[in-house]
Amino acid sequence: MAEQQVPFTIDADFDLGEAAALWCRAHGADVVVRRGAVPLSLPRPESQGVAWQHAAGRTLILTPCGARFLVEGGSAMRYALDGGASLADLRLFFLGTALSVLAAQRGLLPLKASAVANGEDVHAFVGMPTRGKSASAAALAARGYPFFADDLLILDPTGLDTEARCYRCDDLKVWPKALELADCEKVGPVRPTSKYRKLYAVPRQRAARVSGRLRTIVYLASFKKGDTSVDRHSMHLERLSGSKKVEKVVRAAIHSRPIMIAVVGRRPLFQWVMALSRRVEMLRLTRPEIPAVFGAGVNRIAALLSAAESGAVQTCKGAAP
């Protein structure tokens, strides 16, 4: 089945979880992931940041939980677990930062986004941390838009002239206070420590497919508190265009952005984003940060996505789209 194709396959010696199962191959995989020796630093790094170094096609990631990854040439990854890091910690950082680096080394663009699907069409949500990306996607799953991706959406920039093909790989993770809002069911803790509170959860409906055609990117924003021009039911919708569109995407949507700049290069990254901005509808949706009206806001997003699919999005201020 064409929709079950992934951009590369992975042979890992640990369980990647249900959502990433379609990426896994026991033999002949494109990428082999194994536990092994991982240095604490790379010799003569070309660039480095707080928790990473990059040199000669190799990227070292040093996570604060004690998991270390060495990603090499887009085809091999070694990991080490120090300081009490668990397999659950390993999985979390693998399906986030490490897989993003791996994808980038293979010429793919990792987006920090949650997403829903409607058939072949995928609608992604990006924005600053805690703006409700995951909760919005999960809540839409109870409104006819199957949940597609959480936290990481991998985009193939090579075909952007014709379509924006994207791939999912991780399960839904939400903060405890978002469980009810998002209308999803708790599965269990993401990390085995009481100091970490995010939970794995199951949305009402999940997309079976592993890939789709990215149709819309919705940048989620909140009103400034005390803005007297809006009330608690207001929702502003703006179509992003030109440099403004690109700036928003660059800032909010590129996963692990400083590392991606090192791995891919600033200019190619910018060119990918420009090509993406020409291919997909980009919207900025501003809504009140009030739990009591979250559900009503999601209903409006569902209406917006329906309009986007029929090419009838109307930007608005103050009223429902």
Added chain:
Amino acid sequence: MAGQRRIAWLASYPRSGNTWTRLLLANFLSAAAEPVDINDIGSAMSSALYHGRPWFDGVAGISSSDCTEDEAESLRPAVVRFWAQEAKREGREETPLFCKSHEACRDTPAGEPLFPDDVTVGAVYLIRNPLDVAVSWAFYLGDEGFADSVAYLNAWKSYLGGSGNHELRQRLFDWSGHVESWTGAPFPVLAVRYEDLLADTAGWLGKIASFLRLDGASDRRRLERAVAHSAFARLQENEDREGFHMRSPHSRTPFFRSGVAGDWRRHLSAAQVGDVLAAHGATMDRFGYSCRATG
């Protein structure tokens, strides 16, 4: 401003004039005919909220929401060092990098100073009468009984932000602990009483600018224009017109609500005043507040 010492900390217990001071500095640095928008301080100065998740994630390259609060906190000194290093690499060396914080000056869970000396130019520490802080804090949180805010000032384990919040966890200590931690910091600290800043804003803005070695620190016209652009009525008008991103979602009053000194006399009960004096009398004495409280 060459070298690695680039960070100017703007530190205070919450509701002690930190945001106003940032706006004064932003208007001073912009030196423009028009005031800086309260929602766009970044247009006038390189600044960050040390507790901001977007800033942390953007600089660190890993997501704070994948980390425990202890892990994120232990990474923050490295994050601010990297921010300083990148600013130097990008040639932004003309002024300090301003970093706002409400944290107590203390060590991370990993045992490293949360505010690293090696990248610090100095800290401007805003102190305000804790009785007025209690009132302002209560209005900010939309809880105008004042008992909770008094208890908050008196509790060693008080914190802000944390899991699922826009802000990373910030540990404050109690009010006295906060003051002692900053006034005993291992780098240069200019302690500024909010009440003094109110009484002679241009004079104290000049002292702050001079302490941070900013160009124009003795330019009276420039200082006075910055003060006029940051006048409370102007900030209130700006907030009323456009809202303010730093306002609490729970607040029923504007972020720039009153700004006056001595407001506690209209709001706190004798018992609440007594609780604050019992907990913080010694530190209040040290900064000249006890007479104001009891007089």
